[in-house]
Amino acid sequence: MARDESGGGRTVTSKVLALLAAFEHGPSAQSLSELAAAADVPLPTAHRLAAELVAWGALERTPEGRYVVGLRLWEVAQHAGRQLRDAARPYLQDLFSLTQETAHLAIREGHEALYIDRIYGSKRVPRASRVGGRLPLHATAVGKVLLAYEDRWLQEAYVAERLDPVTARTHVHPQRLLEELAAIRERGFATTYEEVRVGSCSVAVPVLTADGRAPASIGLVMASAQADQMPRHLPTLRGIAARIAPSAARWAGAAPPR
Amino acid sequence: MARDESGGGRTVTSKVLALLAAFEHGPSAQSLSELAAAADVPLPTAHRLAAELVAWGALERTPEGRYVVGLRLWEVAQHAGRQLRDAARPYLQDLFSLTQETAHLAIREGHEALYIDRIYGSKRVPRASRVGGRLPLHATAVGKVLLAYEDRWLQEAYVAERLDPVTARTHVHPQRLLEELAAIRERGFATTYEEVRVGSCSVAVPVLTADGRAPASIGLVMASAQADQMPRHLPTLRGIAARIAPSAARWAGAAPPR
Numbered sequence: 480m481a482r483d484e485s486g487g488g489r490t491v492t493s494k495v496l497a498l499l500a501a502f503e504h505g506p507s508a509q510s511l512s513e514l515a516a517a518a519d520v521p522l523p524t525a526h527r528l529a530a531e532l533v534a535w536g537a538l539e540r541t542p543e544g545r546y547v548v549g550l551r552l553w554e555v556a557q558h559a560g561r562q563l564r565d566a567a568r569p570y571l572q573d574l575f576s577l578t579q580e581t582a583h584l585a586i587r588e589g590h591e592a593l594y595i596d597r598i599y600g601s602k603r604v605p606r607a608s609r610v611g612g613r614l615p616l617h618a619t620a621v622g623k624v625l626l627a628y629e630d631r632w633l634q635e636a637y638v639a640e641r642l643d644p645v646t647a648r649t650h651v652h653p654q655r656l657l658e659e660l661a662a663i664r665e666r667g668f669a670t671t672y673e674e675v676r677v678g679s680c681s682v683a684v685p686v687l688t689a690d691g692r693a694p695a696s697i698g699l700v701m702a703s704a705q706a707d708q709m710p711r712h713l714p715t716l717r718g719i720a721a722r723i724a725p726s727a728a729r730w731a732g733a734a735p736p737r
Numbered sequence: 738m739a740r741d742e743s744g745g746g747r748t749v750t751s752k753v754l755a756l757l758a759a760f761e762h763g764p765s766a767q768s769l770s771e772l773a774a775a776a777d778v779p780l781p782t783a784h785r786l787a788a789e790l791v792a793w794g795a796l797e798r799t800p801e802g803r804y805v806v807g808l809r810l811w812e813v814a815q816h817a818g819r820q821l822r823d824a825a826r827p828y829l830q831d832l833f834s835l836t837q838e839t840a841h842l843a844i845r846e847g848h849e850a851l852y853i854d855r856i857y858g859s860k861r862v863p864r865a866s867r868v869g870g871r872l873p874l875h876a877t878a879v880g881k882v883l884l885a886y887e888d889r890w891l892q893e894a895y896v897a898e899r900l901d902p903v904t905a906r907t908h909v910h911p912q913r914l915l916e917e918l919a920a921i922r923e924r925g926f927a928t929t930y931e932e933v934r935v936g937s938c939s940v941a942v943p944v945l946t947a948d949g950r951a952p953a954s955i956g957l958v959m960a961s962a963q964a965d966q967m968p969r970h971l972p973t974l975r976g977i978a979a980r981i982a983p984s985a986a987r988w989a990g991a992a993p994p995r
Binding site: 491539570572593598611613 | 754786793795811817820828851853856857859870871
């Protein structure tokens with residue numbers, strides 16, 4: 480590996496990636512010293528690498544001299560999961576048009592539901608998710624669905640770890656969560672009530688493959704005052720999921736979760 | 738700069754970025770030798786750097802052993818332009834709901850209109866753009882609007898370069914294009930008729946800042962048989978553009994086009 484003189488054995492590539500990773504959890508605009516600290520590289524190294532990233536367009540500088548993720552990196556990254564997102568988008572749009580509620584498409588990435596698309600209008604409930612954002616599997620309806628269709632051993636491994644509450648209503652009892660997952664798989668949908676955010680509830684169904692797996696899930700988030708409306712949306716959710724299913728199956732075959 | 742032993746003076750960072758750049762114009766899934774060729778690096782170098790990118794999640798491997806852009810890179814990159822995209826999304830959604838036509842949000846990046854968001858239903862016209870995709874400024878309605886609100890010198894520099902036709906109807910006459918841009922600015926909207934794709938037409942308006950600049954534009958693409966409907970959508974387009982304008986102004990102030 481080509482090693483940098485200043486970094487104690489870490490490769491240059493790992494430092495470049497660490498600079499990008501600073502934006503995963505940090506603010507959208509960061510100073511050079513914030514970047515250097517997050518990436519754990521010396522300031523001169525951060526300066527030099529950031530300059531190369533800016534020259535290419537992976538980062539951009541704001542008028543205040545802070546660094547933000549660049550549009551060129553965004554363009555390249557649009558290729559990730561594009562097959563599924565592009566194929567699902569019009570159906571997700573139909574789901575929104577039919578329900579007028581915020582519609583999500585999610586996949587499982589490790590212990591979390593990764594939101595790969597979201598459609599919402601200007602009269603939406605306060606949001607708890609964003610595209611490219613993640614939430615714990617056990618706290619969200621899309622996440623519970625994804626977990627419910629996983630193998631039993633994976634579910635047991637999941638609940639064996641600490642189940643952090645997101646709100647006071649998040650279900651964090653391991654055995655009861657396992658029972659809930661079994662019930663979700665039995666009936667084919669999951670709901671949450673103020674488990675992610677006080678004031679909102681959600682309902683989700685799996686996007687099923689022919690062999691009974693759920694590589695993706697779709698869901699609606701609505702005001703908790705509308706919770707009694709959730710069952711009414713199930714036929715629509717299932718119809719839309721069936722239309723996304725062929726693309727999800729192709730996508731899952733071509734690029735399984737890492 | 739930390740230089741790789743095998744690459745004749747190019748930095749490691751530049752090679753890592755060149756591997757990512759292979760996905761800008763190449764297929765979504767590429768073999769190692771395709772990546773190496775596109776990035777112009779020796780195969781062993783490509784192998785080593787790709788392994789690091791896969792370990793981090795910037796790339797992923799398909800079951801067939803090809804490389805695709807990874808979801809972790811996609812997540813990080815969602816931060817780019819997020820302020821504008823997130824703020825504009827619900828209004829773009831309203832634009833779609835009101836018109837039922839494919840709705841776009843674009844910004845200028847160099848000589849091209851970069852599509853940063855798009856809303857469409859399952860009954861859409863065959864698409865000519867994709868999110869993260871680009872089209873020449875002179876061929877599209879959103880692009881013509883963006884160019885029309887630029888300074889005269891930039892317009893002249895643009896038309897002085899070769900204006901490639903996308904279809905037989907693309908306007909490629911420099912002087913007439915300049916006159917068209919002046920007319921667009923005068924009346925506040927642009928239209929195209931089969932200039933990007935036979936069978937579709939488009940109409941766009943600027944998202945204006947207080948000082949009369951247009952950091953973004955929004956537009957509708959519809960079947961060319963519906964071309965006579967374009968003027969009917971102008972009040973809606975202008976109303977939606979006005980609602981996006983404050984976010985666009987903040988965004989343009991914070992991160993000007995590179």
